[in-house]
Amino acid sequence: MSSVKKLGQQTYAFTNPPVFAGAASVVGPKEGQGPLGNQFDLVLQDSLNGEQTWEKAERKMLKESCQGAVKKAGLTPSDIDIMMAGDLLNQIISANFTARDLGIPFIGLYGACSTMFEGLALGSMLIDGGFADYVLTAASSHYNTAERQYRFPTEMGVQRPLTAQWTVTGAGAAVIGVQGQGPSITHITIGKVIDLGVKDSNDMGSAMAPAAADTIIRHFQDTGRSPSDYDLIVTGDLAAIGRALTEQLVKQAGYDISKNYTDCGILIFDPTQDTHAGGSGCGCSAVVLTGYLLKEIIAGRFKRVLGVGTGALLSPSSTLQGESIPGIGHGVVIDAYNLGG
Amino acid sequence: MSSVKKLGQQTYAFTNPPVFAGAASVVGPKEGQGPLGNQFDLVLQDSLNGEQTWEKAERKMLKESCQGAVKKAGLTPSDIDIMMAGDLLNQIISANFTARDLGIPFIGLYGACSTMFEGLALGSMLIDGGFADYVLTAASSHYNTAERQYRFPTEMGVQRPLTAQWTVTGAGAAVIGVQGQGPSITHITIGKVIDLGVKDSNDMGSAMAPAAADTIIRHFQDTGRSPSDYDLIVTGDLAAIGRALTEQLVKQAGYDISKNYTDCGILIFDPTQDTHAGGSGCGCSAVVLTGYLLKEIIAGRFKRVLGVGTGALLSPSSTLQGESIPGIGHGVVIDAYNLGG
Numbered sequence: 149m150s151s152v153k154k155l156g157q158q159t160y161a162f163t164n165p166p167v168f169a170g171a172a173s174v175v176g177p178k179e180g181q182g183p184l185g186n187q188f189d190l191v192l193q194d195s196l197n198g199e200q201t202w203e204k205a206e207r208k209m210l211k212e213s214c215q216g217a218v219k220k221a222g223l224t225p226s227d228i229d230i231m232m233a234g235d236l237l238n239q240i241i242s243a244n245f246t247a248r249d250l251g252i253p254f255i256g257l258y259g260a261c262s263t264m265f266e267g268l269a270l271g272s273m274l275i276d277g278g279f280a281d282y283v284l285t286a287a288s289s290h291y292n293t294a295e296r297q298y299r300f301p302t303e304m305g306v307q308r309p310l311t312a313q314w315t316v317t318g319a320g321a322a323v324i325g326v327q328g329q330g331p332s333i334t335h336i337t338i339g340k341v342i343d344l345g346v347k348d349s350n351d352m353g354s355a356m357a358p359a360a361a362d363t364i365i366r367h368f369q370d371t372g373r374s375p376s377d378y379d380l381i382v383t384g385d386l387a388a389i390g391r392a393l394t395e396q397l398v399k400q401a402g403y404d405i406s407k408n409y410t411d412c413g414i415l416i417f418d419p420t421q422d423t424h425a426g427g428s429g430c431g432c433s434a435v436v437l438t439g440y441l442l443k444e445i446i447a448g449r450f451k452r453v454l455g456v457g458t459g460a461l462l463s464p465s466s467t468l469q470g471e472s473i474p475g476i477g478h479g480v481v482i483d484a485y486n487l488g489g
Numbered sequence: 490m491s492s493v494k495k496l497g498q499q500t501y502a503f504t505n506p507p508v509f510a511g512a513a514s515v516v517g518p519k520e521g522q523g524p525l526g527n528q529f530d531l532v533l534q535d536s537l538n539g540e541q542t543w544e545k546a547e548r549k550m551l552k553e554s555c556q557g558a559v560k561k562a563g564l565t566p567s568d569i570d571i572m573m574a575g576d577l578l579n580q581i582i583s584a585n586f587t588a589r590d591l592g593i594p595f596i597g598l599y600g601a602c603s604t605m606f607e608g609l610a611l612g613s614m615l616i617d618g619g620f621a622d623y624v625l626t627a628a629s630s631h632y633n634t635a636e637r638q639y640r641f642p643t644e645m646g647v648q649r650p651l652t653a654q655w656t657v658t659g660a661g662a663a664v665i666g667v668q669g670q671g672p673s674i675t676h677i678t679i680g681k682v683i684d685l686g687v688k689d690s691n692d693m694g695s696a697m698a699p700a701a702a703d704t705i706i707r708h709f710q711d712t713g714r715s716p717s718d719y720d721l722i723v724t725g726d727l728a729a730i731g732r733a734l735t736e737q738l739v740k741q742a743g744y745d746i747s748k749n750y751t752d753c754g755i756l757i758f759d760p761t762q763d764t765h766a767g768g769s770g771c772g773c774s775a776v777v778l779t780g781y782l783l784k785e786i787i788a789g790r791f792k793r794v795l796g797v798g799t800g801a802l803l804s805p806s807s808t809l810q811g812e813s814i815p816g817i818g819h820g821v822v823i824d825a826y827n828l829g830g
Contacts, residue, residue, distance in 0.1 A: 466580075
C-alpha cells in the first residue's frame with residue numbers, strides 16, 4: 149500500500165543519487181599530528197584559531213570548512229539551496245552563527261556526533277526529491293569546548309579513564325548536488341534511538357555501539373546486502389571499545405564485519421597520542437569523511453563505503469538525573485558510481 | 490537551469506500537499522488557565538506531571554503529545570516512517586528520550602522555538618518527495634526547565650523585566666501524511682538566520698522579529714501573494730513587543746499585515762496572567778497550532794493560514810561572550826484545501 153521509496157523499514161535507495169560536489173576539512177594541532185594529518189585542508193597552529201575563546205575558535209573552523217566546501221564545488225553560498233548543520237555546543241551555536249554569516253536558508257540539526265551523517269541523509273532526500281540542487285552539510289566539535297561543557301574545564305587537569313575518548317577538534321563540510329562527477333550517495337538508513345542501559349558517560353563507545361549495530365544490521369536486512377558488498381564499513385566515533393562491541397553485536401545477527409570494519413575515531417589518532425579509546429565528537433566523522441574517505445573513494449581505493457554516523461544522545465542533566473545514555477546511528481552508502489567507472 | 494521545485498529563493502510549493510492526519514497538545518496549569526485553555530487535549534494539574542524533575546515532566550508531556558497525535562491519526566508508532574522533533578533543553582534530551590521510547594526512525598532538530606515549524610517544513614518535503622507516508626513532528630518546552638537552563642532557577646525569584654516572555658509549559662505533536670482529509674501544507678518558506686544586533690536576552694521578541702519579518706517578506710515575494718491572501722498570519726513566539734516590530738518591518742517592505750497578523754505568544758496568555766510580553770518557547774507555537782489553529786481551520790473559521798515558527802538562536806555562552814542574538818523563522822502555509830470545500 150505504501151507509496152514510499154523505502155527499502156524495508158529504514159532504508160531509502162535514490163533514483164538520482166546525489167553527488168559530492170565539494171568537501172573541506174579543518175582540524176586542530178593534535179589531529180594534524182595524527183595518521184591522517186596530511187589529508188586535511190587546514191591544520192590549525194593552535195586550538196584558539198586566532199580567537200579569544202574556544203567557542204569562537206570552533207565557530208571559525210566550521211565557517212572555514214563550509215566556505216572551503218562551497219569553493220571546491222565551484223560555487224558561491226548563494227548557489228546553495230539549503231544548509232544543514234549542527235554541533236555539540238548547547239543550542240548548536242557554532243552552526244547557527246555560521247549560518248548567519250553565510251546567509252543560506254538553514255535547517256539546524258542535533259544528532260550529537262551523528263550530525264554530519266544526519267545532514268547527508270536528509271540532504272540526499274531533499275536533492276533526490278527535487279527540492280534542492282545543492283545542499284551544504286557540516287558539523288564541528290572542539291576538544292576544549294566539549295570538555296568544559298560536558299565534563300570538566302581542561303585547565304582542571306581531571307584524570308580520564310582509559311575508556312574515555314578524545315573529542316576531535318575539527319570541522320568538516322560537504323556540498324552534495326543533483327549532478328556531476330564524484331562519489332555519490334546511493335542509499336541511506338535512518339537510525340532509531342537505541343538504549344541498552346549504559347550509564348557511564350566516560351564510555352560513550354559502549355553506549356553508542358548498540359545503535360551503530362542496529363543500523364548496520366537494519367541496513368543489511370533492508371537492502372539484502374552483506375558485509376562483502378562493501379569495501380569499507382566505517383562508524384563515526386565509537387573508537388576502540390565501541391568498535392569491538394559493535395562487531396560482536398552485528399555478528400550475533402549473523403553478519404561478519406570483522407574484515408572490513410573500522411571507526412573514524414580509530415583512524416584519526418595514533419595510540420601513541422594518548423587519546424585513550426580514540427577520537428569522538430561531531431568533528432571526528434566529519435573530518436575523516438571529508439578529509440580522507442572521499443579522497444580514497446575518488447582515488448579508487450574504496451569503491452563502496454557504508455558510513456554510519458553515531459551519536460550519544462545524553463546531556464549532563466540527564467546523566468545527573470540517573471538516566472542511561474541513548475545512542476543513534478545514521479547510515480549513508482557512498483559509491484564510486486558516478487566516477488564513470 | 491535549476492531542476493528544483495522552488496518558488497523564488499526560499500519557498501517550495503507542493504505537488505501533493507501533505508495533510509494533517511492527527512494532532513495533540515499537552516499544556517501546564519498556567520496555559521490551561523489562559524484564553525485557549527479549553528482547547529488543549531490535556532492540561533496538567535501541576536508542572537511536575539507526576540515526575541520527580543521538571544526535565545522528566547517535560548519529556549513525559551512530549552511523549553504524551555506524540556502518542557496522542559499518532560492515536561488521533563488512527564495509527565500506531567510503527568506506521569510512522571520518520572519522527573522529527575526537538576526542544577529547548579541542552580542536547581534536546583526531551584526529544585531524544587521520547588524517540589527512544591517510541592522506537593520510530595528519528596531525525597533530531599534544533600531550531601530553538603521554531604522547531605515545530607522546522608519539522609513540519611522538512612517533513613512536508615519528505616512526504617511530497619515520496620520518502621514517507623507519515624511523518625511525526627513535535628516540540629516541547631517547560632517554564633521551569635527553560636528558566637533554570639537559560640536564566641535563573643525559578644526558586645530564586647529573580648525579577649523579570651517587562652520585555653521578558655514566559656516560556657510555555659507545553660508539548661504539541663502532529664502527524665502529517667501523504668493523503669486523507671484535513672488541513673494541508675501547500676507551501677513552506679525556509680528561513681535564513683538573521684541578526685540585527687539585539688543583545689538583550691530579556692527581549693527575545695525584538696531579537697527574533699527581523700527573522701520573522703524576513704521570512705514573511707520573502708514568502709510574499711517568492712509566491713507573488715499578498716497579506717490579503719491569508720485569513721491569518723501568525724508567528725510563533727514573538728509576543729507583544731516582537732509582534733509590533735515585525736508588523737513595522739514587514740510594512741517597510743510594502744506589505745501591510747496589520748489587519749490579519751497575530752502571534753501565538755499573544756494568543757496563549759491573557760494580560761492578567763502576568764506573563765509580561767507574552768508566551769515563548771518551542772511549546773508555544775506547537776500547542777497553539779495543534780490545540781487551536783488546526784481546529785479553527787477544520788471548523789472553517791480560517792481558510793488559509795501562514796504560520797511562521799520563530800527561534801532565537803542564542804546560548805547562555807554566546808551571550809556571555811558578547812554575541813548578539815540571531816533569529817530564524819520558518820514559514821508553513823496551511824490550507825483548508827483538502828477539506829473538500
